[in-house]
Amino acid sequence: xxxxxxxxxxxxxxxxxxxxxxxxxxxxxxxxxxxxxxxxxxxxxxxxxxxxxxxxxxxxxxxxxxxxxxxxxxxxxxxxxxxxxxxxxxxxxxxxxxxxxxxxxxxxxxxxxxxxxxxxxxxxxxxxxxxxxxxxxxxxxxxxxxxxxxxxxxxxxxxxxxxxxxxxxxxxxxxxxxxxxxxxxxxxxxxxxxxxxxxxxxxxxxxxxxxxxxxxxxxxxxxxxxxxxxxxxxxxxxxxxxxxxxxxxxxxxxxxxxxxxxxxxxxxxxxxxxxxxxxxxxxxxxxxxxxxxxxxxxxxxxxxxxxxxxxxxxxxxxxxxxxxxxxxxxxxxxxxxxxxxxxxxxxxxxxxxxxxxxxxxxxxxxxxxxxxxxxxxxxxxxxxxxxxxxxxxxxxxxxxxxxxxxxxxxxxxxxxxxxxxxxxxxxxxxxxxxxxxxxxxxxxxxxxxxxxxxxxxxxxxxxxxxxxxxxxxxxxxxxxxxxxxxxxxxxxxxxxxxxxxxxxxxxxxxxxxxxxxxxxxxxxxxxxxxxxxx
Amino acid sequence: xxxxxxxxxxxxxxxxxxxxxxxxxxxxxxxxxxxxxxxxxxxxxxxxxxxxxxxxxxxxxxxxxxxxxxxxxxxxxxxxxxxxxxxxxxxxxxxxxxxxxxxxxxxxxxxxxxxxxxxxxxxxxxxxxxxxxxxxxxxxxxxxxxxxxxxxxxxxxxxxxxxxxxxxxxxxxxxxxxxxxxxxxxxxxxxxxxxxxxxxxxxxxxxxxxxxxxxxxxxxxxxxxxxxxxxxxxxxxxxxxxxxxxxxxxxxxxxxxxxxxxxxxxxxxxxxxxxxxxxxxxxxxxxxxxxxxxxxxxxxx
Numbered sequence: 001x002x003x004x005x006x007x008x009x010x011x012x013x014x015x016x017x018x019x020x021x022x023x024x025x026x027x028x029x030x031x032x033x034x035x036x037x038x039x040x041x042x043x044x045x046x047x048x049x050x051x052x053x054x055x056x057x058x059x060x061x062x063x064x065x066x067x068x069x070x071x072x073x074x075x076x077x078x079x080x081x082x083x084x085x086x087x088x089x090x091x092x093x094x095x096x097x098x099x100x101x102x103x104x105x106x107x108x109x110x111x112x113x114x115x116x117x118x119x120x121x122x123x124x125x126x127x128x129x130x131x132x133x134x135x136x137x138x139x140x141x142x143x144x145x146x147x148x149x150x151x152x153x154x155x156x157x158x159x160x161x162x163x164x165x166x167x168x169x170x171x172x173x174x175x176x177x178x179x180x181x182x183x184x185x186x187x188x189x190x191x192x193x194x195x196x197x198x199x200x201x202x203x204x205x206x207x208x209x210x211x212x213x214x215x216x217x218x219x220x221x222x223x224x225x226x227x228x229x230x231x232x233x234x235x236x237x238x239x240x241x242x243x244x245x246x247x248x249x250x251x252x253x254x255x256x257x258x259x260x261x262x263x264x265x266x267x268x269x270x271x272x273x274x275x276x277x278x279x280x281x282x283x284x285x286x287x288x289x290x291x292x293x294x295x296x297x298x299x300x301x302x303x304x305x306x307x308x309x310x311x312x313x314x315x316x317x318x319x320x321x322x323x324x325x326x327x328x329x330x331x332x333x334x335x336x337x338x339x340x341x342x343x344x345x346x347x348x349x350x351x352x353x354x355x356x357x358x359x360x361x362x363x364x365x366x367x368x369x370x371x372x373x374x375x376x377x378x379x380x381x382x383x384x385x386x387x388x389x390x391x392x393x394x395x396x397x398x399x400x401x402x403x404x405x406x407x408x409x410x411x412x413x414x415x416x417x418x419x420x421x422x423x424x425x426x427x428x429x430x431x432x433x434x435x436x437x438x439x440x441x442x443x444x445x446x447x448x449x450x451x452x453x454x455x456x457x458x459x460x461x462x463x464x465x466x467x468x469x470x471x472x473x474x475x476x477x478x479x480x481x482x483x484x485x486x487x488x489x490x491x492x493x494x495x496x497x498x499x500x501x502x503x504x505x506x507x508x509x510x511x512x513x514x515x516x517x518x519x520x521x522x523x524x525x526x527x528x529x530x531x532x533x534x
Numbered sequence: 535x536x537x538x539x540x541x542x543x544x545x546x547x548x549x550x551x552x553x554x555x556x557x558x559x560x561x562x563x564x565x566x567x568x569x570x571x572x573x574x575x576x577x578x579x580x581x582x583x584x585x586x587x588x589x590x591x592x593x594x595x596x597x598x599x600x601x602x603x604x605x606x607x608x609x610x611x612x613x614x615x616x617x618x619x620x621x622x623x624x625x626x627x628x629x630x631x632x633x634x635x636x637x638x639x640x641x642x643x644x645x646x647x648x649x650x651x652x653x654x655x656x657x658x659x660x661x662x663x664x665x666x667x668x669x670x671x672x673x674x675x676x677x678x679x680x681x682x683x684x685x686x687x688x689x690x691x692x693x694x695x696x697x698x699x700x701x702x703x704x705x706x707x708x709x710x711x712x713x714x715x716x717x718x719x720x721x722x723x724x725x726x727x728x729x730x731x732x733x734x735x736x737x738x739x740x741x742x743x744x745x746x747x748x749x750x751x752x753x754x755x756x757x758x759x760x761x762x763x764x765x766x767x768x769x770x771x772x773x774x775x776x777x778x779x780x781x782x783x784x785x786x787x788x789x790x791x792x793x794x795x796x797x798x799x800x801x802x803x804x805x806x807x808x809x810x811x812x813x814x815x816x817x818x819x820x821x822x823x824x825x826x827x828x829x830x831x832x833x834x835x
Contacts, residue, residue, distance in 0.1 A: 275629070278658070279631075285638065376617065380620070381635075382586075383585050384635060384638025
């Protein structure tokens with residue numbers, strides 16, 4: 001078979017590009033566009049080198065910012081600042097794009113049975129995988145090229161621009177190869193994306209620990225996202241570091257190819273166990289079915305939130321120590337409210353990050369409705385004595401309450417870890433951290449409700465639910481550093497939340513955000529009641 | 535008899551496609567009604583309107599005396615539905631899916647459930663993803679037949695079943711009818727329709743083109759005649775597809791002209807004569823193939 005293992009790769013590659021002719025350019029353009037606008041706004045805000053150096057020194061002394069964005073290796077140039085500000089973000093974006101792309105063209109196709117049709121043609125066994133990886137390589141090459149071009153256009157050095165573009169592209173290629181492996185191991189596209197997504201999360205956390213300055217700098221070197229930072233674009237351009245993600249991608253690709261040869265079409269690597277012959281008495285209504293379908297994902301997310309809370313909570317000590325060692329920094333930070341103020345700034349930033357990630361879960365669990373509907377699985381349920389509202393309600397408990405569970409878990413573990421690391425009242429730390437994470441809920445709900453409204457009113461445009469999420473998060477995340485006008489910042493519900501712990505608590509924005517969420521959700525449910533299904 | 539399903543002038547459009555174009559359908563209580571039509575003729579759309587999943591643009595539909603859109607939930611307690619392409623939840627076993635689907639409309643008879651599993655030779659412990667197409671179909675069939683329902687709506691329910699299981703399916707439909715259940719059976723398998731259905735409706739391009747008992751439909755159409763005569767056969771102009779081979783004549787004749795043809799043949803002298811009513815296949819093909827004359831002429835004949 002080996003002589004023919006790749007037959008048909010070219011045709012499948014063209015098919016993949018054709019199917020992704022909208023999605024891939026959007027990913028690449030959004031990523032490039034954000035890097036470009038960051039570079040140009042830095043040029044406007046910090047036009048001379050002295051102001052850049054001051055800005056960079058202030059940032060680099062702040063452990064929480066380093067944990068989120070990484071260290072600034074050389075803040076004297078616009079390119080160096082841009083590479084710092086967008087390095088981790090760009091690497092995560094490339095990783096997500098590549099993961100979703102590879103899984104979409106491998107395991108998801110197989111799960112839907114379309115591979116059977118393709119596999120029966122003159123198509124080699126490894127052709128689909130190879131075509132998916134080639135598509136991912138194309139997308140990442142385009143991203144690297146465009147990033148280089150826009151940084152050149154912003155007047156930056158060619159070597160640094162190229163190093164930054166390649167660092168992002170190589171990270172994407174690494175995660176494409178990783179997704180190729182998870183697509184062999186897991187049996188569903190959802191699970192393959194989940195495994196690869198967990199790996200991206202782990203890579204982010206590892207480098208956050210390493211970069212935060214808590215004396216564990218080696219942790220960054222365990223992370224592919226850390227590697228892309230360590231290329232150090234505009235700060236020495238260490239080309240040899242690119243060998244790490246590319247070599248890793250080669251190894252993972254070889255592994256995925258070996259796995260393809262050793263499994264049946266449609267099967268994963270994990271054995272199947274028989275289930276019960278009859279349903280438990282509790283599995284008696286649509287809500288019970290929804291709980292059964294969604295509980296696994298919630299458990300996985302809760303574990304990730306618990307781990308994330310523990311890691312970011314324990315890093316808090318490094319944040320405080322760092323300031324304590326540095327007189328100049330301490331003076332600067334004293335104006336922010338002293339050590340406690342620095343700690344609070346860090347903790348409230350972390351709480352905000354958890355809120356934005358919980359919103360991903362919220363949107364995902366809302367869109368489960370669409371998956372059930374378009375796969376035809378909702379039809380026999382709704383042909384039973386089940387109203388549409390009841391059916392949807394069962395699923396919607398997860399974005400409503402599951403998000404509260406996630407944020408509570410992250411707040412609790414972050415508080416515990418922080419209490420253990422810093423000493424002092426653990427209970428107090430837990431309580432303050434819980435306040436910080438739970439205050440995110442209204443914004444998370446509003447994000448989910450926007451997705452629900454799109455699903456209920458414009459089912460064909462359900463994916464646009466992610467666009468709402470993207471806008472909310474990008475505005476809240478990048479808006480302040482880009483110094484966007486206040487009315488733009490106000491478009492994101494995350495902008496309006498009180499900064500806890502530390503900030504003043506005001507109930508009004510929480511109440512009206514919740515009210516808006518309720519309105520959007522009701523509009524979506526009204527649409528769902530009235531429209532055609534299927 | 536009262537009416538279980540009554541549909542008239544149903545119109546449903548999807549964008550520019552007119553999926554249903556004034557469809558009529560009447561199913562009497564207690565009958566097994568065959569619902570026939572080529573692919574894409576609107577059978578599944580009609581069924582999805584009857585299930586309250588789609589909202590019709592115009593026309594009326596009444597199901598068990600209620601409005602299928604407004605009264606969906608109470609009506610669904612009294613009916614069971616088997617789609618033509620069953621998708622199951624990957625991590626639920628077949629047995630769990632059967633129980634769940636049954637409970638969603640008010641419960642199953644456990645004895646009948648066990649008997650049906652045996653008759654359909656279905657292993658209920660497999661997970662949804664492990665079932666073949668035929669076995670997924672069986673999951674939905676067991677869930678439908680194991681409950682006490684007034685109405686069964688079956689949309690090409692036997693796709694993927696092997697001939698033995700097809701036989702079991704026919705027995706189950708017959709038993710359901712004996713219990714008094716009304717059955718709407720959309721199907722392409724003509725032998726199945728012929729064996730099970732009291733009446734049939736044939737639809738095309740979203741419109742009903744024939745409805746009635748199989749005998750009625752046969753009566754409305756042509757009979758094949760194959761005769762060997764003692765002399766040269768006549769060549770009447772009212773017959774169709776006439777072939778003459780020496781003294782042998784083969785043709786098709788409309789039922790009302792059958793008497794006239796026989797008179798002409800006996801006038802020549804008949805050595806052997808075979809006449810055959812049209813098979814359901816022929817009936818079908820006539821409706822499926824003749825695009826131009828189907829709706830109008832069929833109604834007249």
